[in-house]
Amino acid sequence: MWLQINPRSSIPMYQQVIDGVKSAIAKGWIQPGEKLPAIRELAMELTINHNTVVKAYAELEREHVIEVVRGRGTFVTQQPFVPNAEVRIGGLRESVLRLAIEAYHLQIQDDELIGMMKQALDELHGKNRLGGDES
Amino acid sequence: MWLQINPRSSIPMYQQVIDGVKSAIAKGWIQPGEKLPAIRELAMELTINHNTVVKAYAELEREHVIEVVRGRGTFVTQQPFVPNAEVRIGGLRESVLRLAIEAYHLQIQDDELIGMMKQALDELHGKNRLGGDES
């Protein structure tokens, strides 16, 4: 199963489902157009309530990550929604700054953080670049 | 005032205080050894309950960001706590991957994300580097 959740995490379970689906898509574990588990089916699999899955799927649809069709099922979005530049950049600024601050208090040097970032990106793409172009 | 909170945010107010203090330190707005506002004083300033500030300060002390002295006040840590490598790197891995996934779904290209990261780091340090070494 490409989705695991921890009932005792401080992160709400519906949020873990959201993150898990997004992660699986970014990693290519599920392809655009592919069908996701049915709501009751996934709830059974994770031994959580179906309403919790409903909440997660609804949010994923709101973010154009999946498409929900009544009576047929839920599918990974085919034609990716294209957010405008303002949303694209502005939506990330806060998260990027937040990470920079977190790194500061963990005493992570700039180039080290950039290196980790590149490594994470490469992992997402299935590459294995070892060298880099850090200054 | 170097701290602003939004009572109607989905982020808990005590968490906003934590983030705000960390941010102010990372940006150099408050220096190591400097005294933070007294609990009741800050609560009055932000028009929130003193217990909320207590909760935030307690967490900041737990993370070795500030030091609390009964009867004297709270101060930004002088001798920064040095976490071991495992905590330093491992603690960031998850956040970095999370950001990479978020960027993926916003259709942000790798070099664009790296660029934003470098820019954020430079802002924290008060620099103004424009050029970069993106591939």
Next chain:
DNA sequence: TATTTGTACCGCATTAAGTGGTACACTATG
């Protein structure tokens, strides 16, 4: 001694998260 500061409780209200259940609407299949 008086003031400033942090600490530790208590009770209370509001909200988010999650459970369990039921019923209905739409689609595909036979």
Next chain:
DNA sequence: CATAGTGTACCACTTAATGCGGTACAAATA
């Protein structure tokens, strides 16, 4: 047409987190 599979929409309920308001105590300082 009937049936199975699916999403949708409620409802009532419990638990935990958040935040407020208040009071009292402890330690440092002037």
